[in-house]
Amino acid sequence: MRFVDEFREPALITRTAQEIRRLADPTRHYRLMEVCGGHTHAIYRFGLKDLLPSNIELIHGPGCPVCVLPMGRIDDGLSLTEHPEVIFTAFGDMMRVPGTRGSPLEHKARGADVRIVYSPSDALKLAQTNPGRHVMFFAIGFETTAPSTALTLMRARSLGIRNFSVFCNHVTIIPAIRAILDSPDMRLDAFIGPGHVSTVIGCRPYEWIARNERKPIVVSGFEPLDMLESVMMLLRQLKEGRVEVENQYKRVVPWEGNRAALKAMAEVFQLRPYFEWRGMGFISQSALRLRDSYAEWDAEQRFQIPGVRVTDPKAAQCGEVLKGVLKPHQCKLFGNECTPERPVGALMVSSEGSCAAYYNYEHLKTAMVSSVASAL
Amino acid sequence: MELLTERENLALVDVGGVRRKIDVGLLEEEPVKVGDWVLIHVGFAMSKISEQDAADQMRVLAMLGEDEAAMREIEGYGLGERWAGTP
Numbered sequence: 001m002r003f004v005d006e007f008r009e010p011a012l013i014t015r016t017a018q019e020i021r022r023l024a025d026p027t028r029h030y031r032l033m034e035v036c037g038g039h040t041h042a043i044y045r046f047g048l049k050d051l052l053p054s055n056i057e058l059i060h061g062p063g064c065p066v067c068v069l070p071m072g073r074i075d076d077g078l079s080l081t082e083h084p085e086v087i088f089t090a091f092g093d094m095m096r097v098p099g100t101r102g103s104p105l106e107h108k109a110r111g112a113d114v115r116i117v118y119s120p121s122d123a124l125k126l127a128q129t130n131p132g133r134h135v136m137f138f139a140i141g142f143e144t145t146a147p148s149t150a151l152t153l154m155r156a157r158s159l160g161i162r163n164f165s166v167f168c169n170h171v172t173i174i175p176a177i178r179a180i181l182d183s184p185d186m187r188l189d190a191f192i193g194p195g196h197v198s199t200v201i202g203c204r205p206y207e208w209i210a211r212n213e214r215k216p217i218v219v220s221g222f223e224p225l226d227m228l229e230s231v232m233m234l235l236r237q238l239k240e241g242r243v244e245v246e247n248q249y250k251r252v253v254p255w256e257g258n259r260a261a262l263k264a265m266a267e268v269f270q271l272r273p274y275f276e277w278r279g280m281g282f283i284s285q286s287a288l289r290l291r292d293s294y295a296e297w298d299a300e301q302r303f304q305i306p307g308v309r310v311t312d313p314k315a316a317q318c319g320e321v322l323k324g325v326l327k328p329h330q331c332k333l334f335g336n337e338c339t340p341e342r343p344v345g346a347l348m349v350s351s352e353g354s355c356a357a358y359y360n361y362e363h364l365k366t367a368m369v370s371s372v373a374s375a376l
Numbered sequence: 377m378e379l380l381t382e383r384e385n386l387a388l389v390d391v392g393g394v395r396r397k398i399d400v401g402l403l404e405e406e407p408v409k410v411g412d413w414v415l416i417h418v419g420f421a422m423s424k425i426s427e428q429d430a431a432d433q434m435r436v437l438a439m440l441g442e443d444e445a446a447m448r449e450i451e452g453y454g455l456g457e458r459w460a461g462t463p
């Protein structure tokens with residue numbers, strides 16, 4: 001349990017929350033989408049919604065890379081473990097995500113060589129130290145992670161390491177936001193923009209959201225005060241009738257992004273014509289594959305991939321939760337058949353998944369939140 | 377942060393007393409020097425941040441009780457040294 005006086009400038013948190021209440025029109029209902037799974041986690045972790053007036057609704061977006069990956073891709077990646085020379089590597093948060101025949105960890109329990117890595121560089125190093133084996137890195141993530149995979153592949157090529165490949169599931173955030181805005185059952189007022197994706201892509205790619213869709217967007221940091229400030233900035237725009245891209249996370253996000261990272265991505269990846277997202281269906285030009293010049297390191301070209309398509313378990317409503325149409329607890333399986341210990345869907349696995357975040361934190365009111373909320 | 381010569385773009389960073397190797401190849405456009413502060417993601421430096429902002433961030437993580445989780449993650453970045461071979 002944490003206490004109010006432990007927080008940086010608790011008075012500032014209280015003042016920001018009060019300013020949000022002052023700006024919010026009580027006759028209006030606000031629907032703000034936080035695009036990034038890291039923000040969803042922070043909202044539940046710190047109980048931020050309790051600091052907001054009840055007419056401000058936070059809708060959880062699709063920015064959790066583990067959650068949006070359809071089960072077929074997991075099965076496809078795991079199919080490579082049938083090759084005895086293959087070492088399957090992935091980040092830790094992939095390990096418990098269910099495939100049709102179990103998660104990567106369950107495959108490991110049945111004898112497959114499945115290992116956690118913390119960086120794609122670790123997977124490449126593993127290939128160097130195991131020349132008789134083939135190391136496949138199951139790559140996931142938005143633009144935050146894709147440049148690291150790209151640089152690792154560039155290094156593999158320059159060092160001539162040929163017993164290494166990437167099964168690429170990298171996705172891009174803009175087409176997902178576009179798909180949400182095009183969805184007829186989704187009415188949103190504004191966006192809390194992703195923080196770490198924006199360190200790479202910068203703020204310019206969001207300009208069409210303001211210009212064409214007339215929705216304000218504020219790129220936000222992840223601390224409680226960052227997120228409250230971002231909500232306040234959005235409400236100010238809405239109150240003043242402004243529609244702009246603003247950057248609350250200036251200390252980390254440059255407006256132009258990271259050009260070296262974008263260059264590495266452009267060197268290694270090209271857009272797929274379309275890619276399936278869990279719950280959202282096929283979205284055109286929303287994912288990356290390796291360029292032909294990197295075919296030798298592309299697991300999908302080196303190996304025969306079954307290309308399976310699997311529908312999610314019928315009772316699970318991951319898709320509706322991912323699109324923000326349902327809250328996690330409104331899914332029929334939430335908390336009974338689907339828990340972090342025995343997850344049915346990926347949203348219950350990743351710490352950035354809204355179901356896991358809701359399950360772990362929703363009922364834990366920290367002293368900070370209670371005392372600040374009671375001061376409002 | 378300290379720059380290493382054993383491989384291009386390799387740097388040694390100190391994160392709350394733990395020293396780890398990270399890759400700084402994504403900061404080519406704003407070259408790093410000894411003493412800089414950087415934001416790290418999956419073993420790669422993603423952007424430079426000011427010393428003041430970095431100190432604030434570390435303090436806030438500690439206050440939120442999230443410093444241990446951050447440290448556990450950082451300890452994983454061995455670029456193959458400690459973790460890659462360990463299932």
